[in-house]
Amino acid sequence: MAGTSHHELPLPAFDKPVKLLLVQAPYYKDIAEFQLAGAKAVLETVGAEYEVIEVPGALEIPVAIGIAHRQSNFDGYVALGCVIRGETTHYETVCEESNRGVTLLGMTGACIGNCILTVENHEQALVRANPDEMDKGGGAAAAALHLIALTRKFGKPKGGIGFKPRGEAFQIAGDSEGPASA
Numbered sequence: 001m002a003g004t005s006h007h008e009l010p011l012p013a014f015d016k017p018v019k020l021l022l023v024q025a026p027y028y029k030d031i032a033e034f035q036l037a038g039a040k041a042v043l044e045t046v047g048a049e050y051e052v053i054e055v056p057g058a059l060e061i062p063v064a065i066g067i068a069h070r071q072s073n074f075d076g077y078v079a080l081g082c083v084i085r086g087e088t089t090h091y092e093t094v095c096e097e098s099n100r101g102v103t104l105l106g107m108t109g110a111c112i113g114n115c116i117l118t119v120e121n122h123e124q125a126l127v128r129a130n131p132d133e134m135d136k137g138g139g140a141a142a143a144a145l146h147l148i149a150l151t152r153k154f155g156k157p158k159g160g161i162g163f164k165p166r167g168e169a170f171q172i173a174g175d176s177e178g179p180a181s182a
Contacts, residue, residue: 017049021052022052025055032082034129036052038129059098069109076111080140081117084125095116109151
């Protein structure tokens with residue numbers, strides 16, 4: 001894309017270890033390997049640990065991330081898949097639902113970098129996946145790292161609704177015996 005300039009944020013630094021799960025749908029093996037190589041290179045740059053799992057297709061990526069988010073201890077996730085337009089409307093369904101699943105998980109607190117490519121043909125996918133060209137896998141890993149850093153900056157959810165209970169019952173100022181009885 002000659003003439004197009006994109007700003008990329010510098011990768012965040014971490015003072016505590018970072019562990020990510022890379023969920024790969026290797027339906028198009030050559031594209032999947034490029035995506036994975038790009039993601040691994042970015043994670044290794046910041047010293048992040050990672051684990052890679054494979055799922056059958058793009059629709060299973062958010063399901064696998066959801067399972068891991070509920071049952072494991074990963075700080076973030078990278079979704080790696082590719083959907084190439086075919087002759088039927090199945091393309092639209094897979095594109096919309098896999099990306100909707102990833103987005104919904106992100107809205108519930110999962111730090112996900114999304115590299116589910118949605119393209120017209122294999123050549124477009126290769127350009128986007130290749131680490132020496134558009135490196136969308138590396139970009140997704142960087143996005144996950146930025147979300148992890150943001151989550152750590154803001155800290156854990158505080159819970160409650162704006163007040164802090166003390167002991168079994170709430171203490172009333174000046175009352176040494178506890179709450180007033182009705």
